[in-house]
Each structure stands twice: as structure tokens, then as C-alpha cells.
Amino acid sequence: MSVSKIIPLTNVGLLAGAIERAMQRPLGLPGLVVMYGPSGLGKSVAAACSANQHRAYYVECRDTWTKKAFLLAVLREMAVTPARTLSEMVDQVAEQLSRSGRPLIVDDVQYLLEKSAANVLTDIYNASQGTIVLIGEENVATSLARLERLHNRVLEWVPAQAATLADVTRLAASSYPNLQIADDLLADLVKHVKGCLRRAAVNLYRVNSECTAKALGKIDLATWTAGWFTGEPPRRGAK
Incomplete structure (x- = not known):
């Protein structure tokens, strides 16, 4: 996964810093980094930026994935031809992490943690002692607490933060x-989307489209009359 430009948003900086510390950790310390939080806060944007910065291997999990599907996706990202058995695939992933020194970022990890497939993450970490970054929704912290062998290998927890006015200003300018x-x-937008970066991006697109249609080069709160998209469906008019 790649992005054309790294925007210094809050969560981008938080995740990049945590990964850097994990990669530079003293020998003997665990190497898992976990970013968690509600959908829409920009966790995947942070993951994409960190993947670029650290040349990380990146996979985005799916609800239908089994252990084999996950391992195949990781090996595909690593450009490694998969072996025949799951055990051999785990060894392949672990060897590549050890040899390359590159982190592995697993996005939407909640889909793995809710299944027995979660154990494969522990196996990969134990065999590689590499830096593994898990990114998921708010319940990821609770799910990990039930997986003691994985939970006690966490070096750093990174709660995703709601988008600030500074974040939305940088996003708009970029x-x-x-x-x-x-x-x-912009301040009114941040208030209405309640820190959801995804909805802020949708509304910025709407603002730009409206201004382009009207040939406007600048706009303020007094000029903007279209309202904000907050995720709620429009109400039907009274009959």
C-alpha cells in the first residue's frame, strides 16, 4: 500500500514514532505495536504512511480470512513463493522479517483476533522477534487481553486520536x-464530524466541488450554506 504524499496528521506521527521506537528497542524487549480506535479516525492512513516511511510489509485483513489466507497474503506482499504447509509458511514469513529487518503492518487485525487464526501472529513473532504492528478497531485491546501469549508481547499501545483542527487544516491545504x-x-466542520477524519475528507471534497462549480477561490463559514455530511441519512420531507 502506498500514498503519494505524507501529511503530518496526529495519528501519522503517533504511529510512526511508536514503530521507530519498536525497531530501535533493546534486545529482549517485545516488539508488538498496537494502534486501535473507532472507524474513521485515519488509522489506515497512518498505516500507509508508516509503510512508506519504514518500507514495511502491509496486509489488510478480511473477515473471511483463515490462517492460510493470511499467510498467503503476507507472503505475496513479501514476494515469496509459498511453501506447501502452514508451518513452512510461518517459517518463511518469520525468516523474511528477520533477514530484512522490515516491520510487518497488519491492518483490520480484528478479523484475525476474533478467530483461532490469531495464534499465527504469535508464532510469527516468536520465530522472527521482528517488529509487528497491529491496527484495528476499538475492541482490539479487549480481544488481545484474551490472548495472553500475544498480549504480553506488546511494547506500545497507540490509541488513535480524533482529528483536530490542525489535522483538518493540513488535510485541506494538501x-x-x-x-x-x-x-x-474548518472549525465548524471539525465540530460537526466529531473528529472523524474520513467524514472530514468527504466534506472537504464537497466544499471543493461546490467552489469549483461556482468558480470560487476562497470560502468561509458565512459563504458556506450547504451544511455538513455527518453520516446521517437525509430526513424525508413532511407530506
Whole structure:
């Protein structure tokens, strides 16, 4: 996974710093980093940026994945031809992590933690002693607590933070550099999306589209009349 530009958002910095500390940890310390939080806070954006910064292997889990499906996806990312058995595949992944010194980022890890497939993460870590980054939703912390062998290998927990005004300002400037969006409009947006970076991005797109249609180069709160998309469906008009 890649992104064309790294924007210094809060969660990007938090995750990048945690991965750097894990990669530089003293011998004998565990090497798991866990970022968790509600959907929409920009965890996957942080993962993509960190994958670029640290040349990490990156996989995004799916609900239907088994142990074999997960291992095949990791080996595909590593450009390694899979062996025939699961045990051999675990050894292949572990060897590649050890030899390369590169981190492994596992996004949407909740899909693995809810199944017996979670044990394969412990096996990979034990065999490689590498840096493994787990990213998932809010319940990931609780799920890991039930998996003692994996839980006690966590070096650092990184709770994902809600988007701030500074985050949305940076996102707007990077995504739409030719449009001047006033601080009062951005502050109102942050208040209405309640820190959800994904919805902030959707609304910034709407603002840019509206301004492009009206040939506007700048906009403020007084000028913006379209309201905000907050995820709620529109109400039907009274008959």
C-alpha cells in the first residue's frame, strides 16, 4: 500500500514514532505495536504512511480470512513463493522479517483476533522477534487481553486520536492547495464530524466541488450554506 504524499496528521506521527521506537528497542524487549480506535479516525492512513516511511510489509485483513489466507497474503506482499504447509509458511514469513529487518503492518487485525487464526501472529513473532504492528478497531485491546501469549508481547499501545483542527487544516491545504478555506469554516466542520477524519475528507471534497462549480477561490463559514455530511441519512420531507 502506498500514498503519494505524507501529511503530518496526529495519528501519522503517533504511529510512526511508536514503530521507530519498536525497531530501535533493546534486545529482549517485545516488539508488538498496537494502534486501535473507532472507524474513521485515519488509522489506515497512518498505516500507509508508516509503510512508506519504514518500507514495511502491509496486509489488510478480511473477515473471511483463515490462517492460510493470511499467510498467503503476507507472503505475496513479501514476494515469496509459498511453501506447501502452514508451518513452512510461518517459517518463511518469520525468516523474511528477520533477514530484512522490515516491520510487518497488519491492518483490520480484528478479523484475525476474533478467530483461532490469531495464534499465527504469535508464532510469527516468536520465530522472527521482528517488529509487528497491529491496527484495528476499538475492541482490539479487549480481544488481545484474551490472548495472553500475544498480549504480553506488546511494547506500545497507540490509541488513535480524533482529528483536530490542525489535522483538518493540513488535510485541506494538501488536498486542495488552490482553495482558501477559512479557519471558521474548518472549525465548524471539525465540530460537526466529531473528529472523524474520513467524514472530514468527504466534506472537504464537497466544499471543493461546490467552489469549483461556482468558480470560487476562497470560502468561509458565512459563504458556506450547504451544511455538513455527518453520516446521517437525509430526513424525508413532511407530506
